[in-house]
Amino acid sequence: xxxxxxxxxxxxxxxxxxxxxxxxxxxxxxxxxxxxxxxxxxxxxxxxxxxxxxxxxxxxxxxxxxxxxxxxxxxxxxxxxxxxxxxxxxxxxxxxxxxxxxxxxxxx
Amino acid sequence: xxxxxxxxxxxxxxxxxxxxxxxxxxxxxxxxxxxxxxxxxxxxxxxxxxxxxxxxxxxxxxxxxxxxxxxxxxxxxxxxxxxxxxxxxxxxxxxxxxxxxxxxxxxxxxxxxx
Numbered sequence: 001x002x003x004x005x006x007x008x009x010x011x012x013x014x015x016x017x018x019x020x021x022x023x024x025x026x027x028x029x030x031x032x033x034x035x036x037x038x039x040x041x042x043x044x045x046x047x048x049x050x051x052x053x054x055x056x057x058x059x060x061x062x063x064x065x066x067x068x069x070x071x072x073x074x075x076x077x078x079x080x081x082x083x084x085x086x087x088x089x090x091x092x093x094x095x096x097x098x099x100x101x102x103x104x105x106x107x108x
Numbered sequence: 109x110x111x112x113x114x115x116x117x118x119x120x121x122x123x124x125x126x127x128x129x130x131x132x133x134x135x136x137x138x139x140x141x142x143x144x145x146x147x148x149x150x151x152x153x154x155x156x157x158x159x160x161x162x163x164x165x166x167x168x169x170x171x172x173x174x175x176x177x178x179x180x181x182x183x184x185x186x187x188x189x190x191x192x193x194x195x196x197x198x199x200x201x202x203x204x205x206x207x208x209x210x211x212x213x214x215x216x217x218x219x220x221x222x
Binding site for chain 2: 008033044045048092095096098100
């Protein structure tokens, strides 16, 4: 069945770049997503990429997609303490399947 | 524009009791979703409504969970009777159409079953 995997924890220093990785199984996914969840809050869509794209950049965020390896990554440039949150990768065909989330801690 | 509203924000019940959660989607949004997020996991879709009709309830444990959206606006999700493994955050989301990346999420209801 469909499955999405992520490493569970990442710790970076403020000002460094963060790279969060994700692997998925459904090769027919049309879109792939990155969501952010802050404590006590719902999910916020950060960015998404069409499956026929390799890269998408949006301000400090860069998404890279390797469709052959079914690997998705999110790079956050100049990471700030406000970026501390849980980041979810998700794939979708007819419904969205979320990964377990990566908890990003930013050390001042 | 007001966001997706959910209540209560927190609920503690004993196993075998019943509980209901309420969701008010963004005005005009036809599609409404209920997700279950167990601690340490990503959200899992329980049910999706298009107006007041069910689009997908394949992952809803129908022996104990029920959901309705009678007038195509507000929705309630009920668990009866609750089990310990139902402890989770229940997230409601809405979208104007059925495009996944146009979903807006509410803050969730945290349920603890003791």
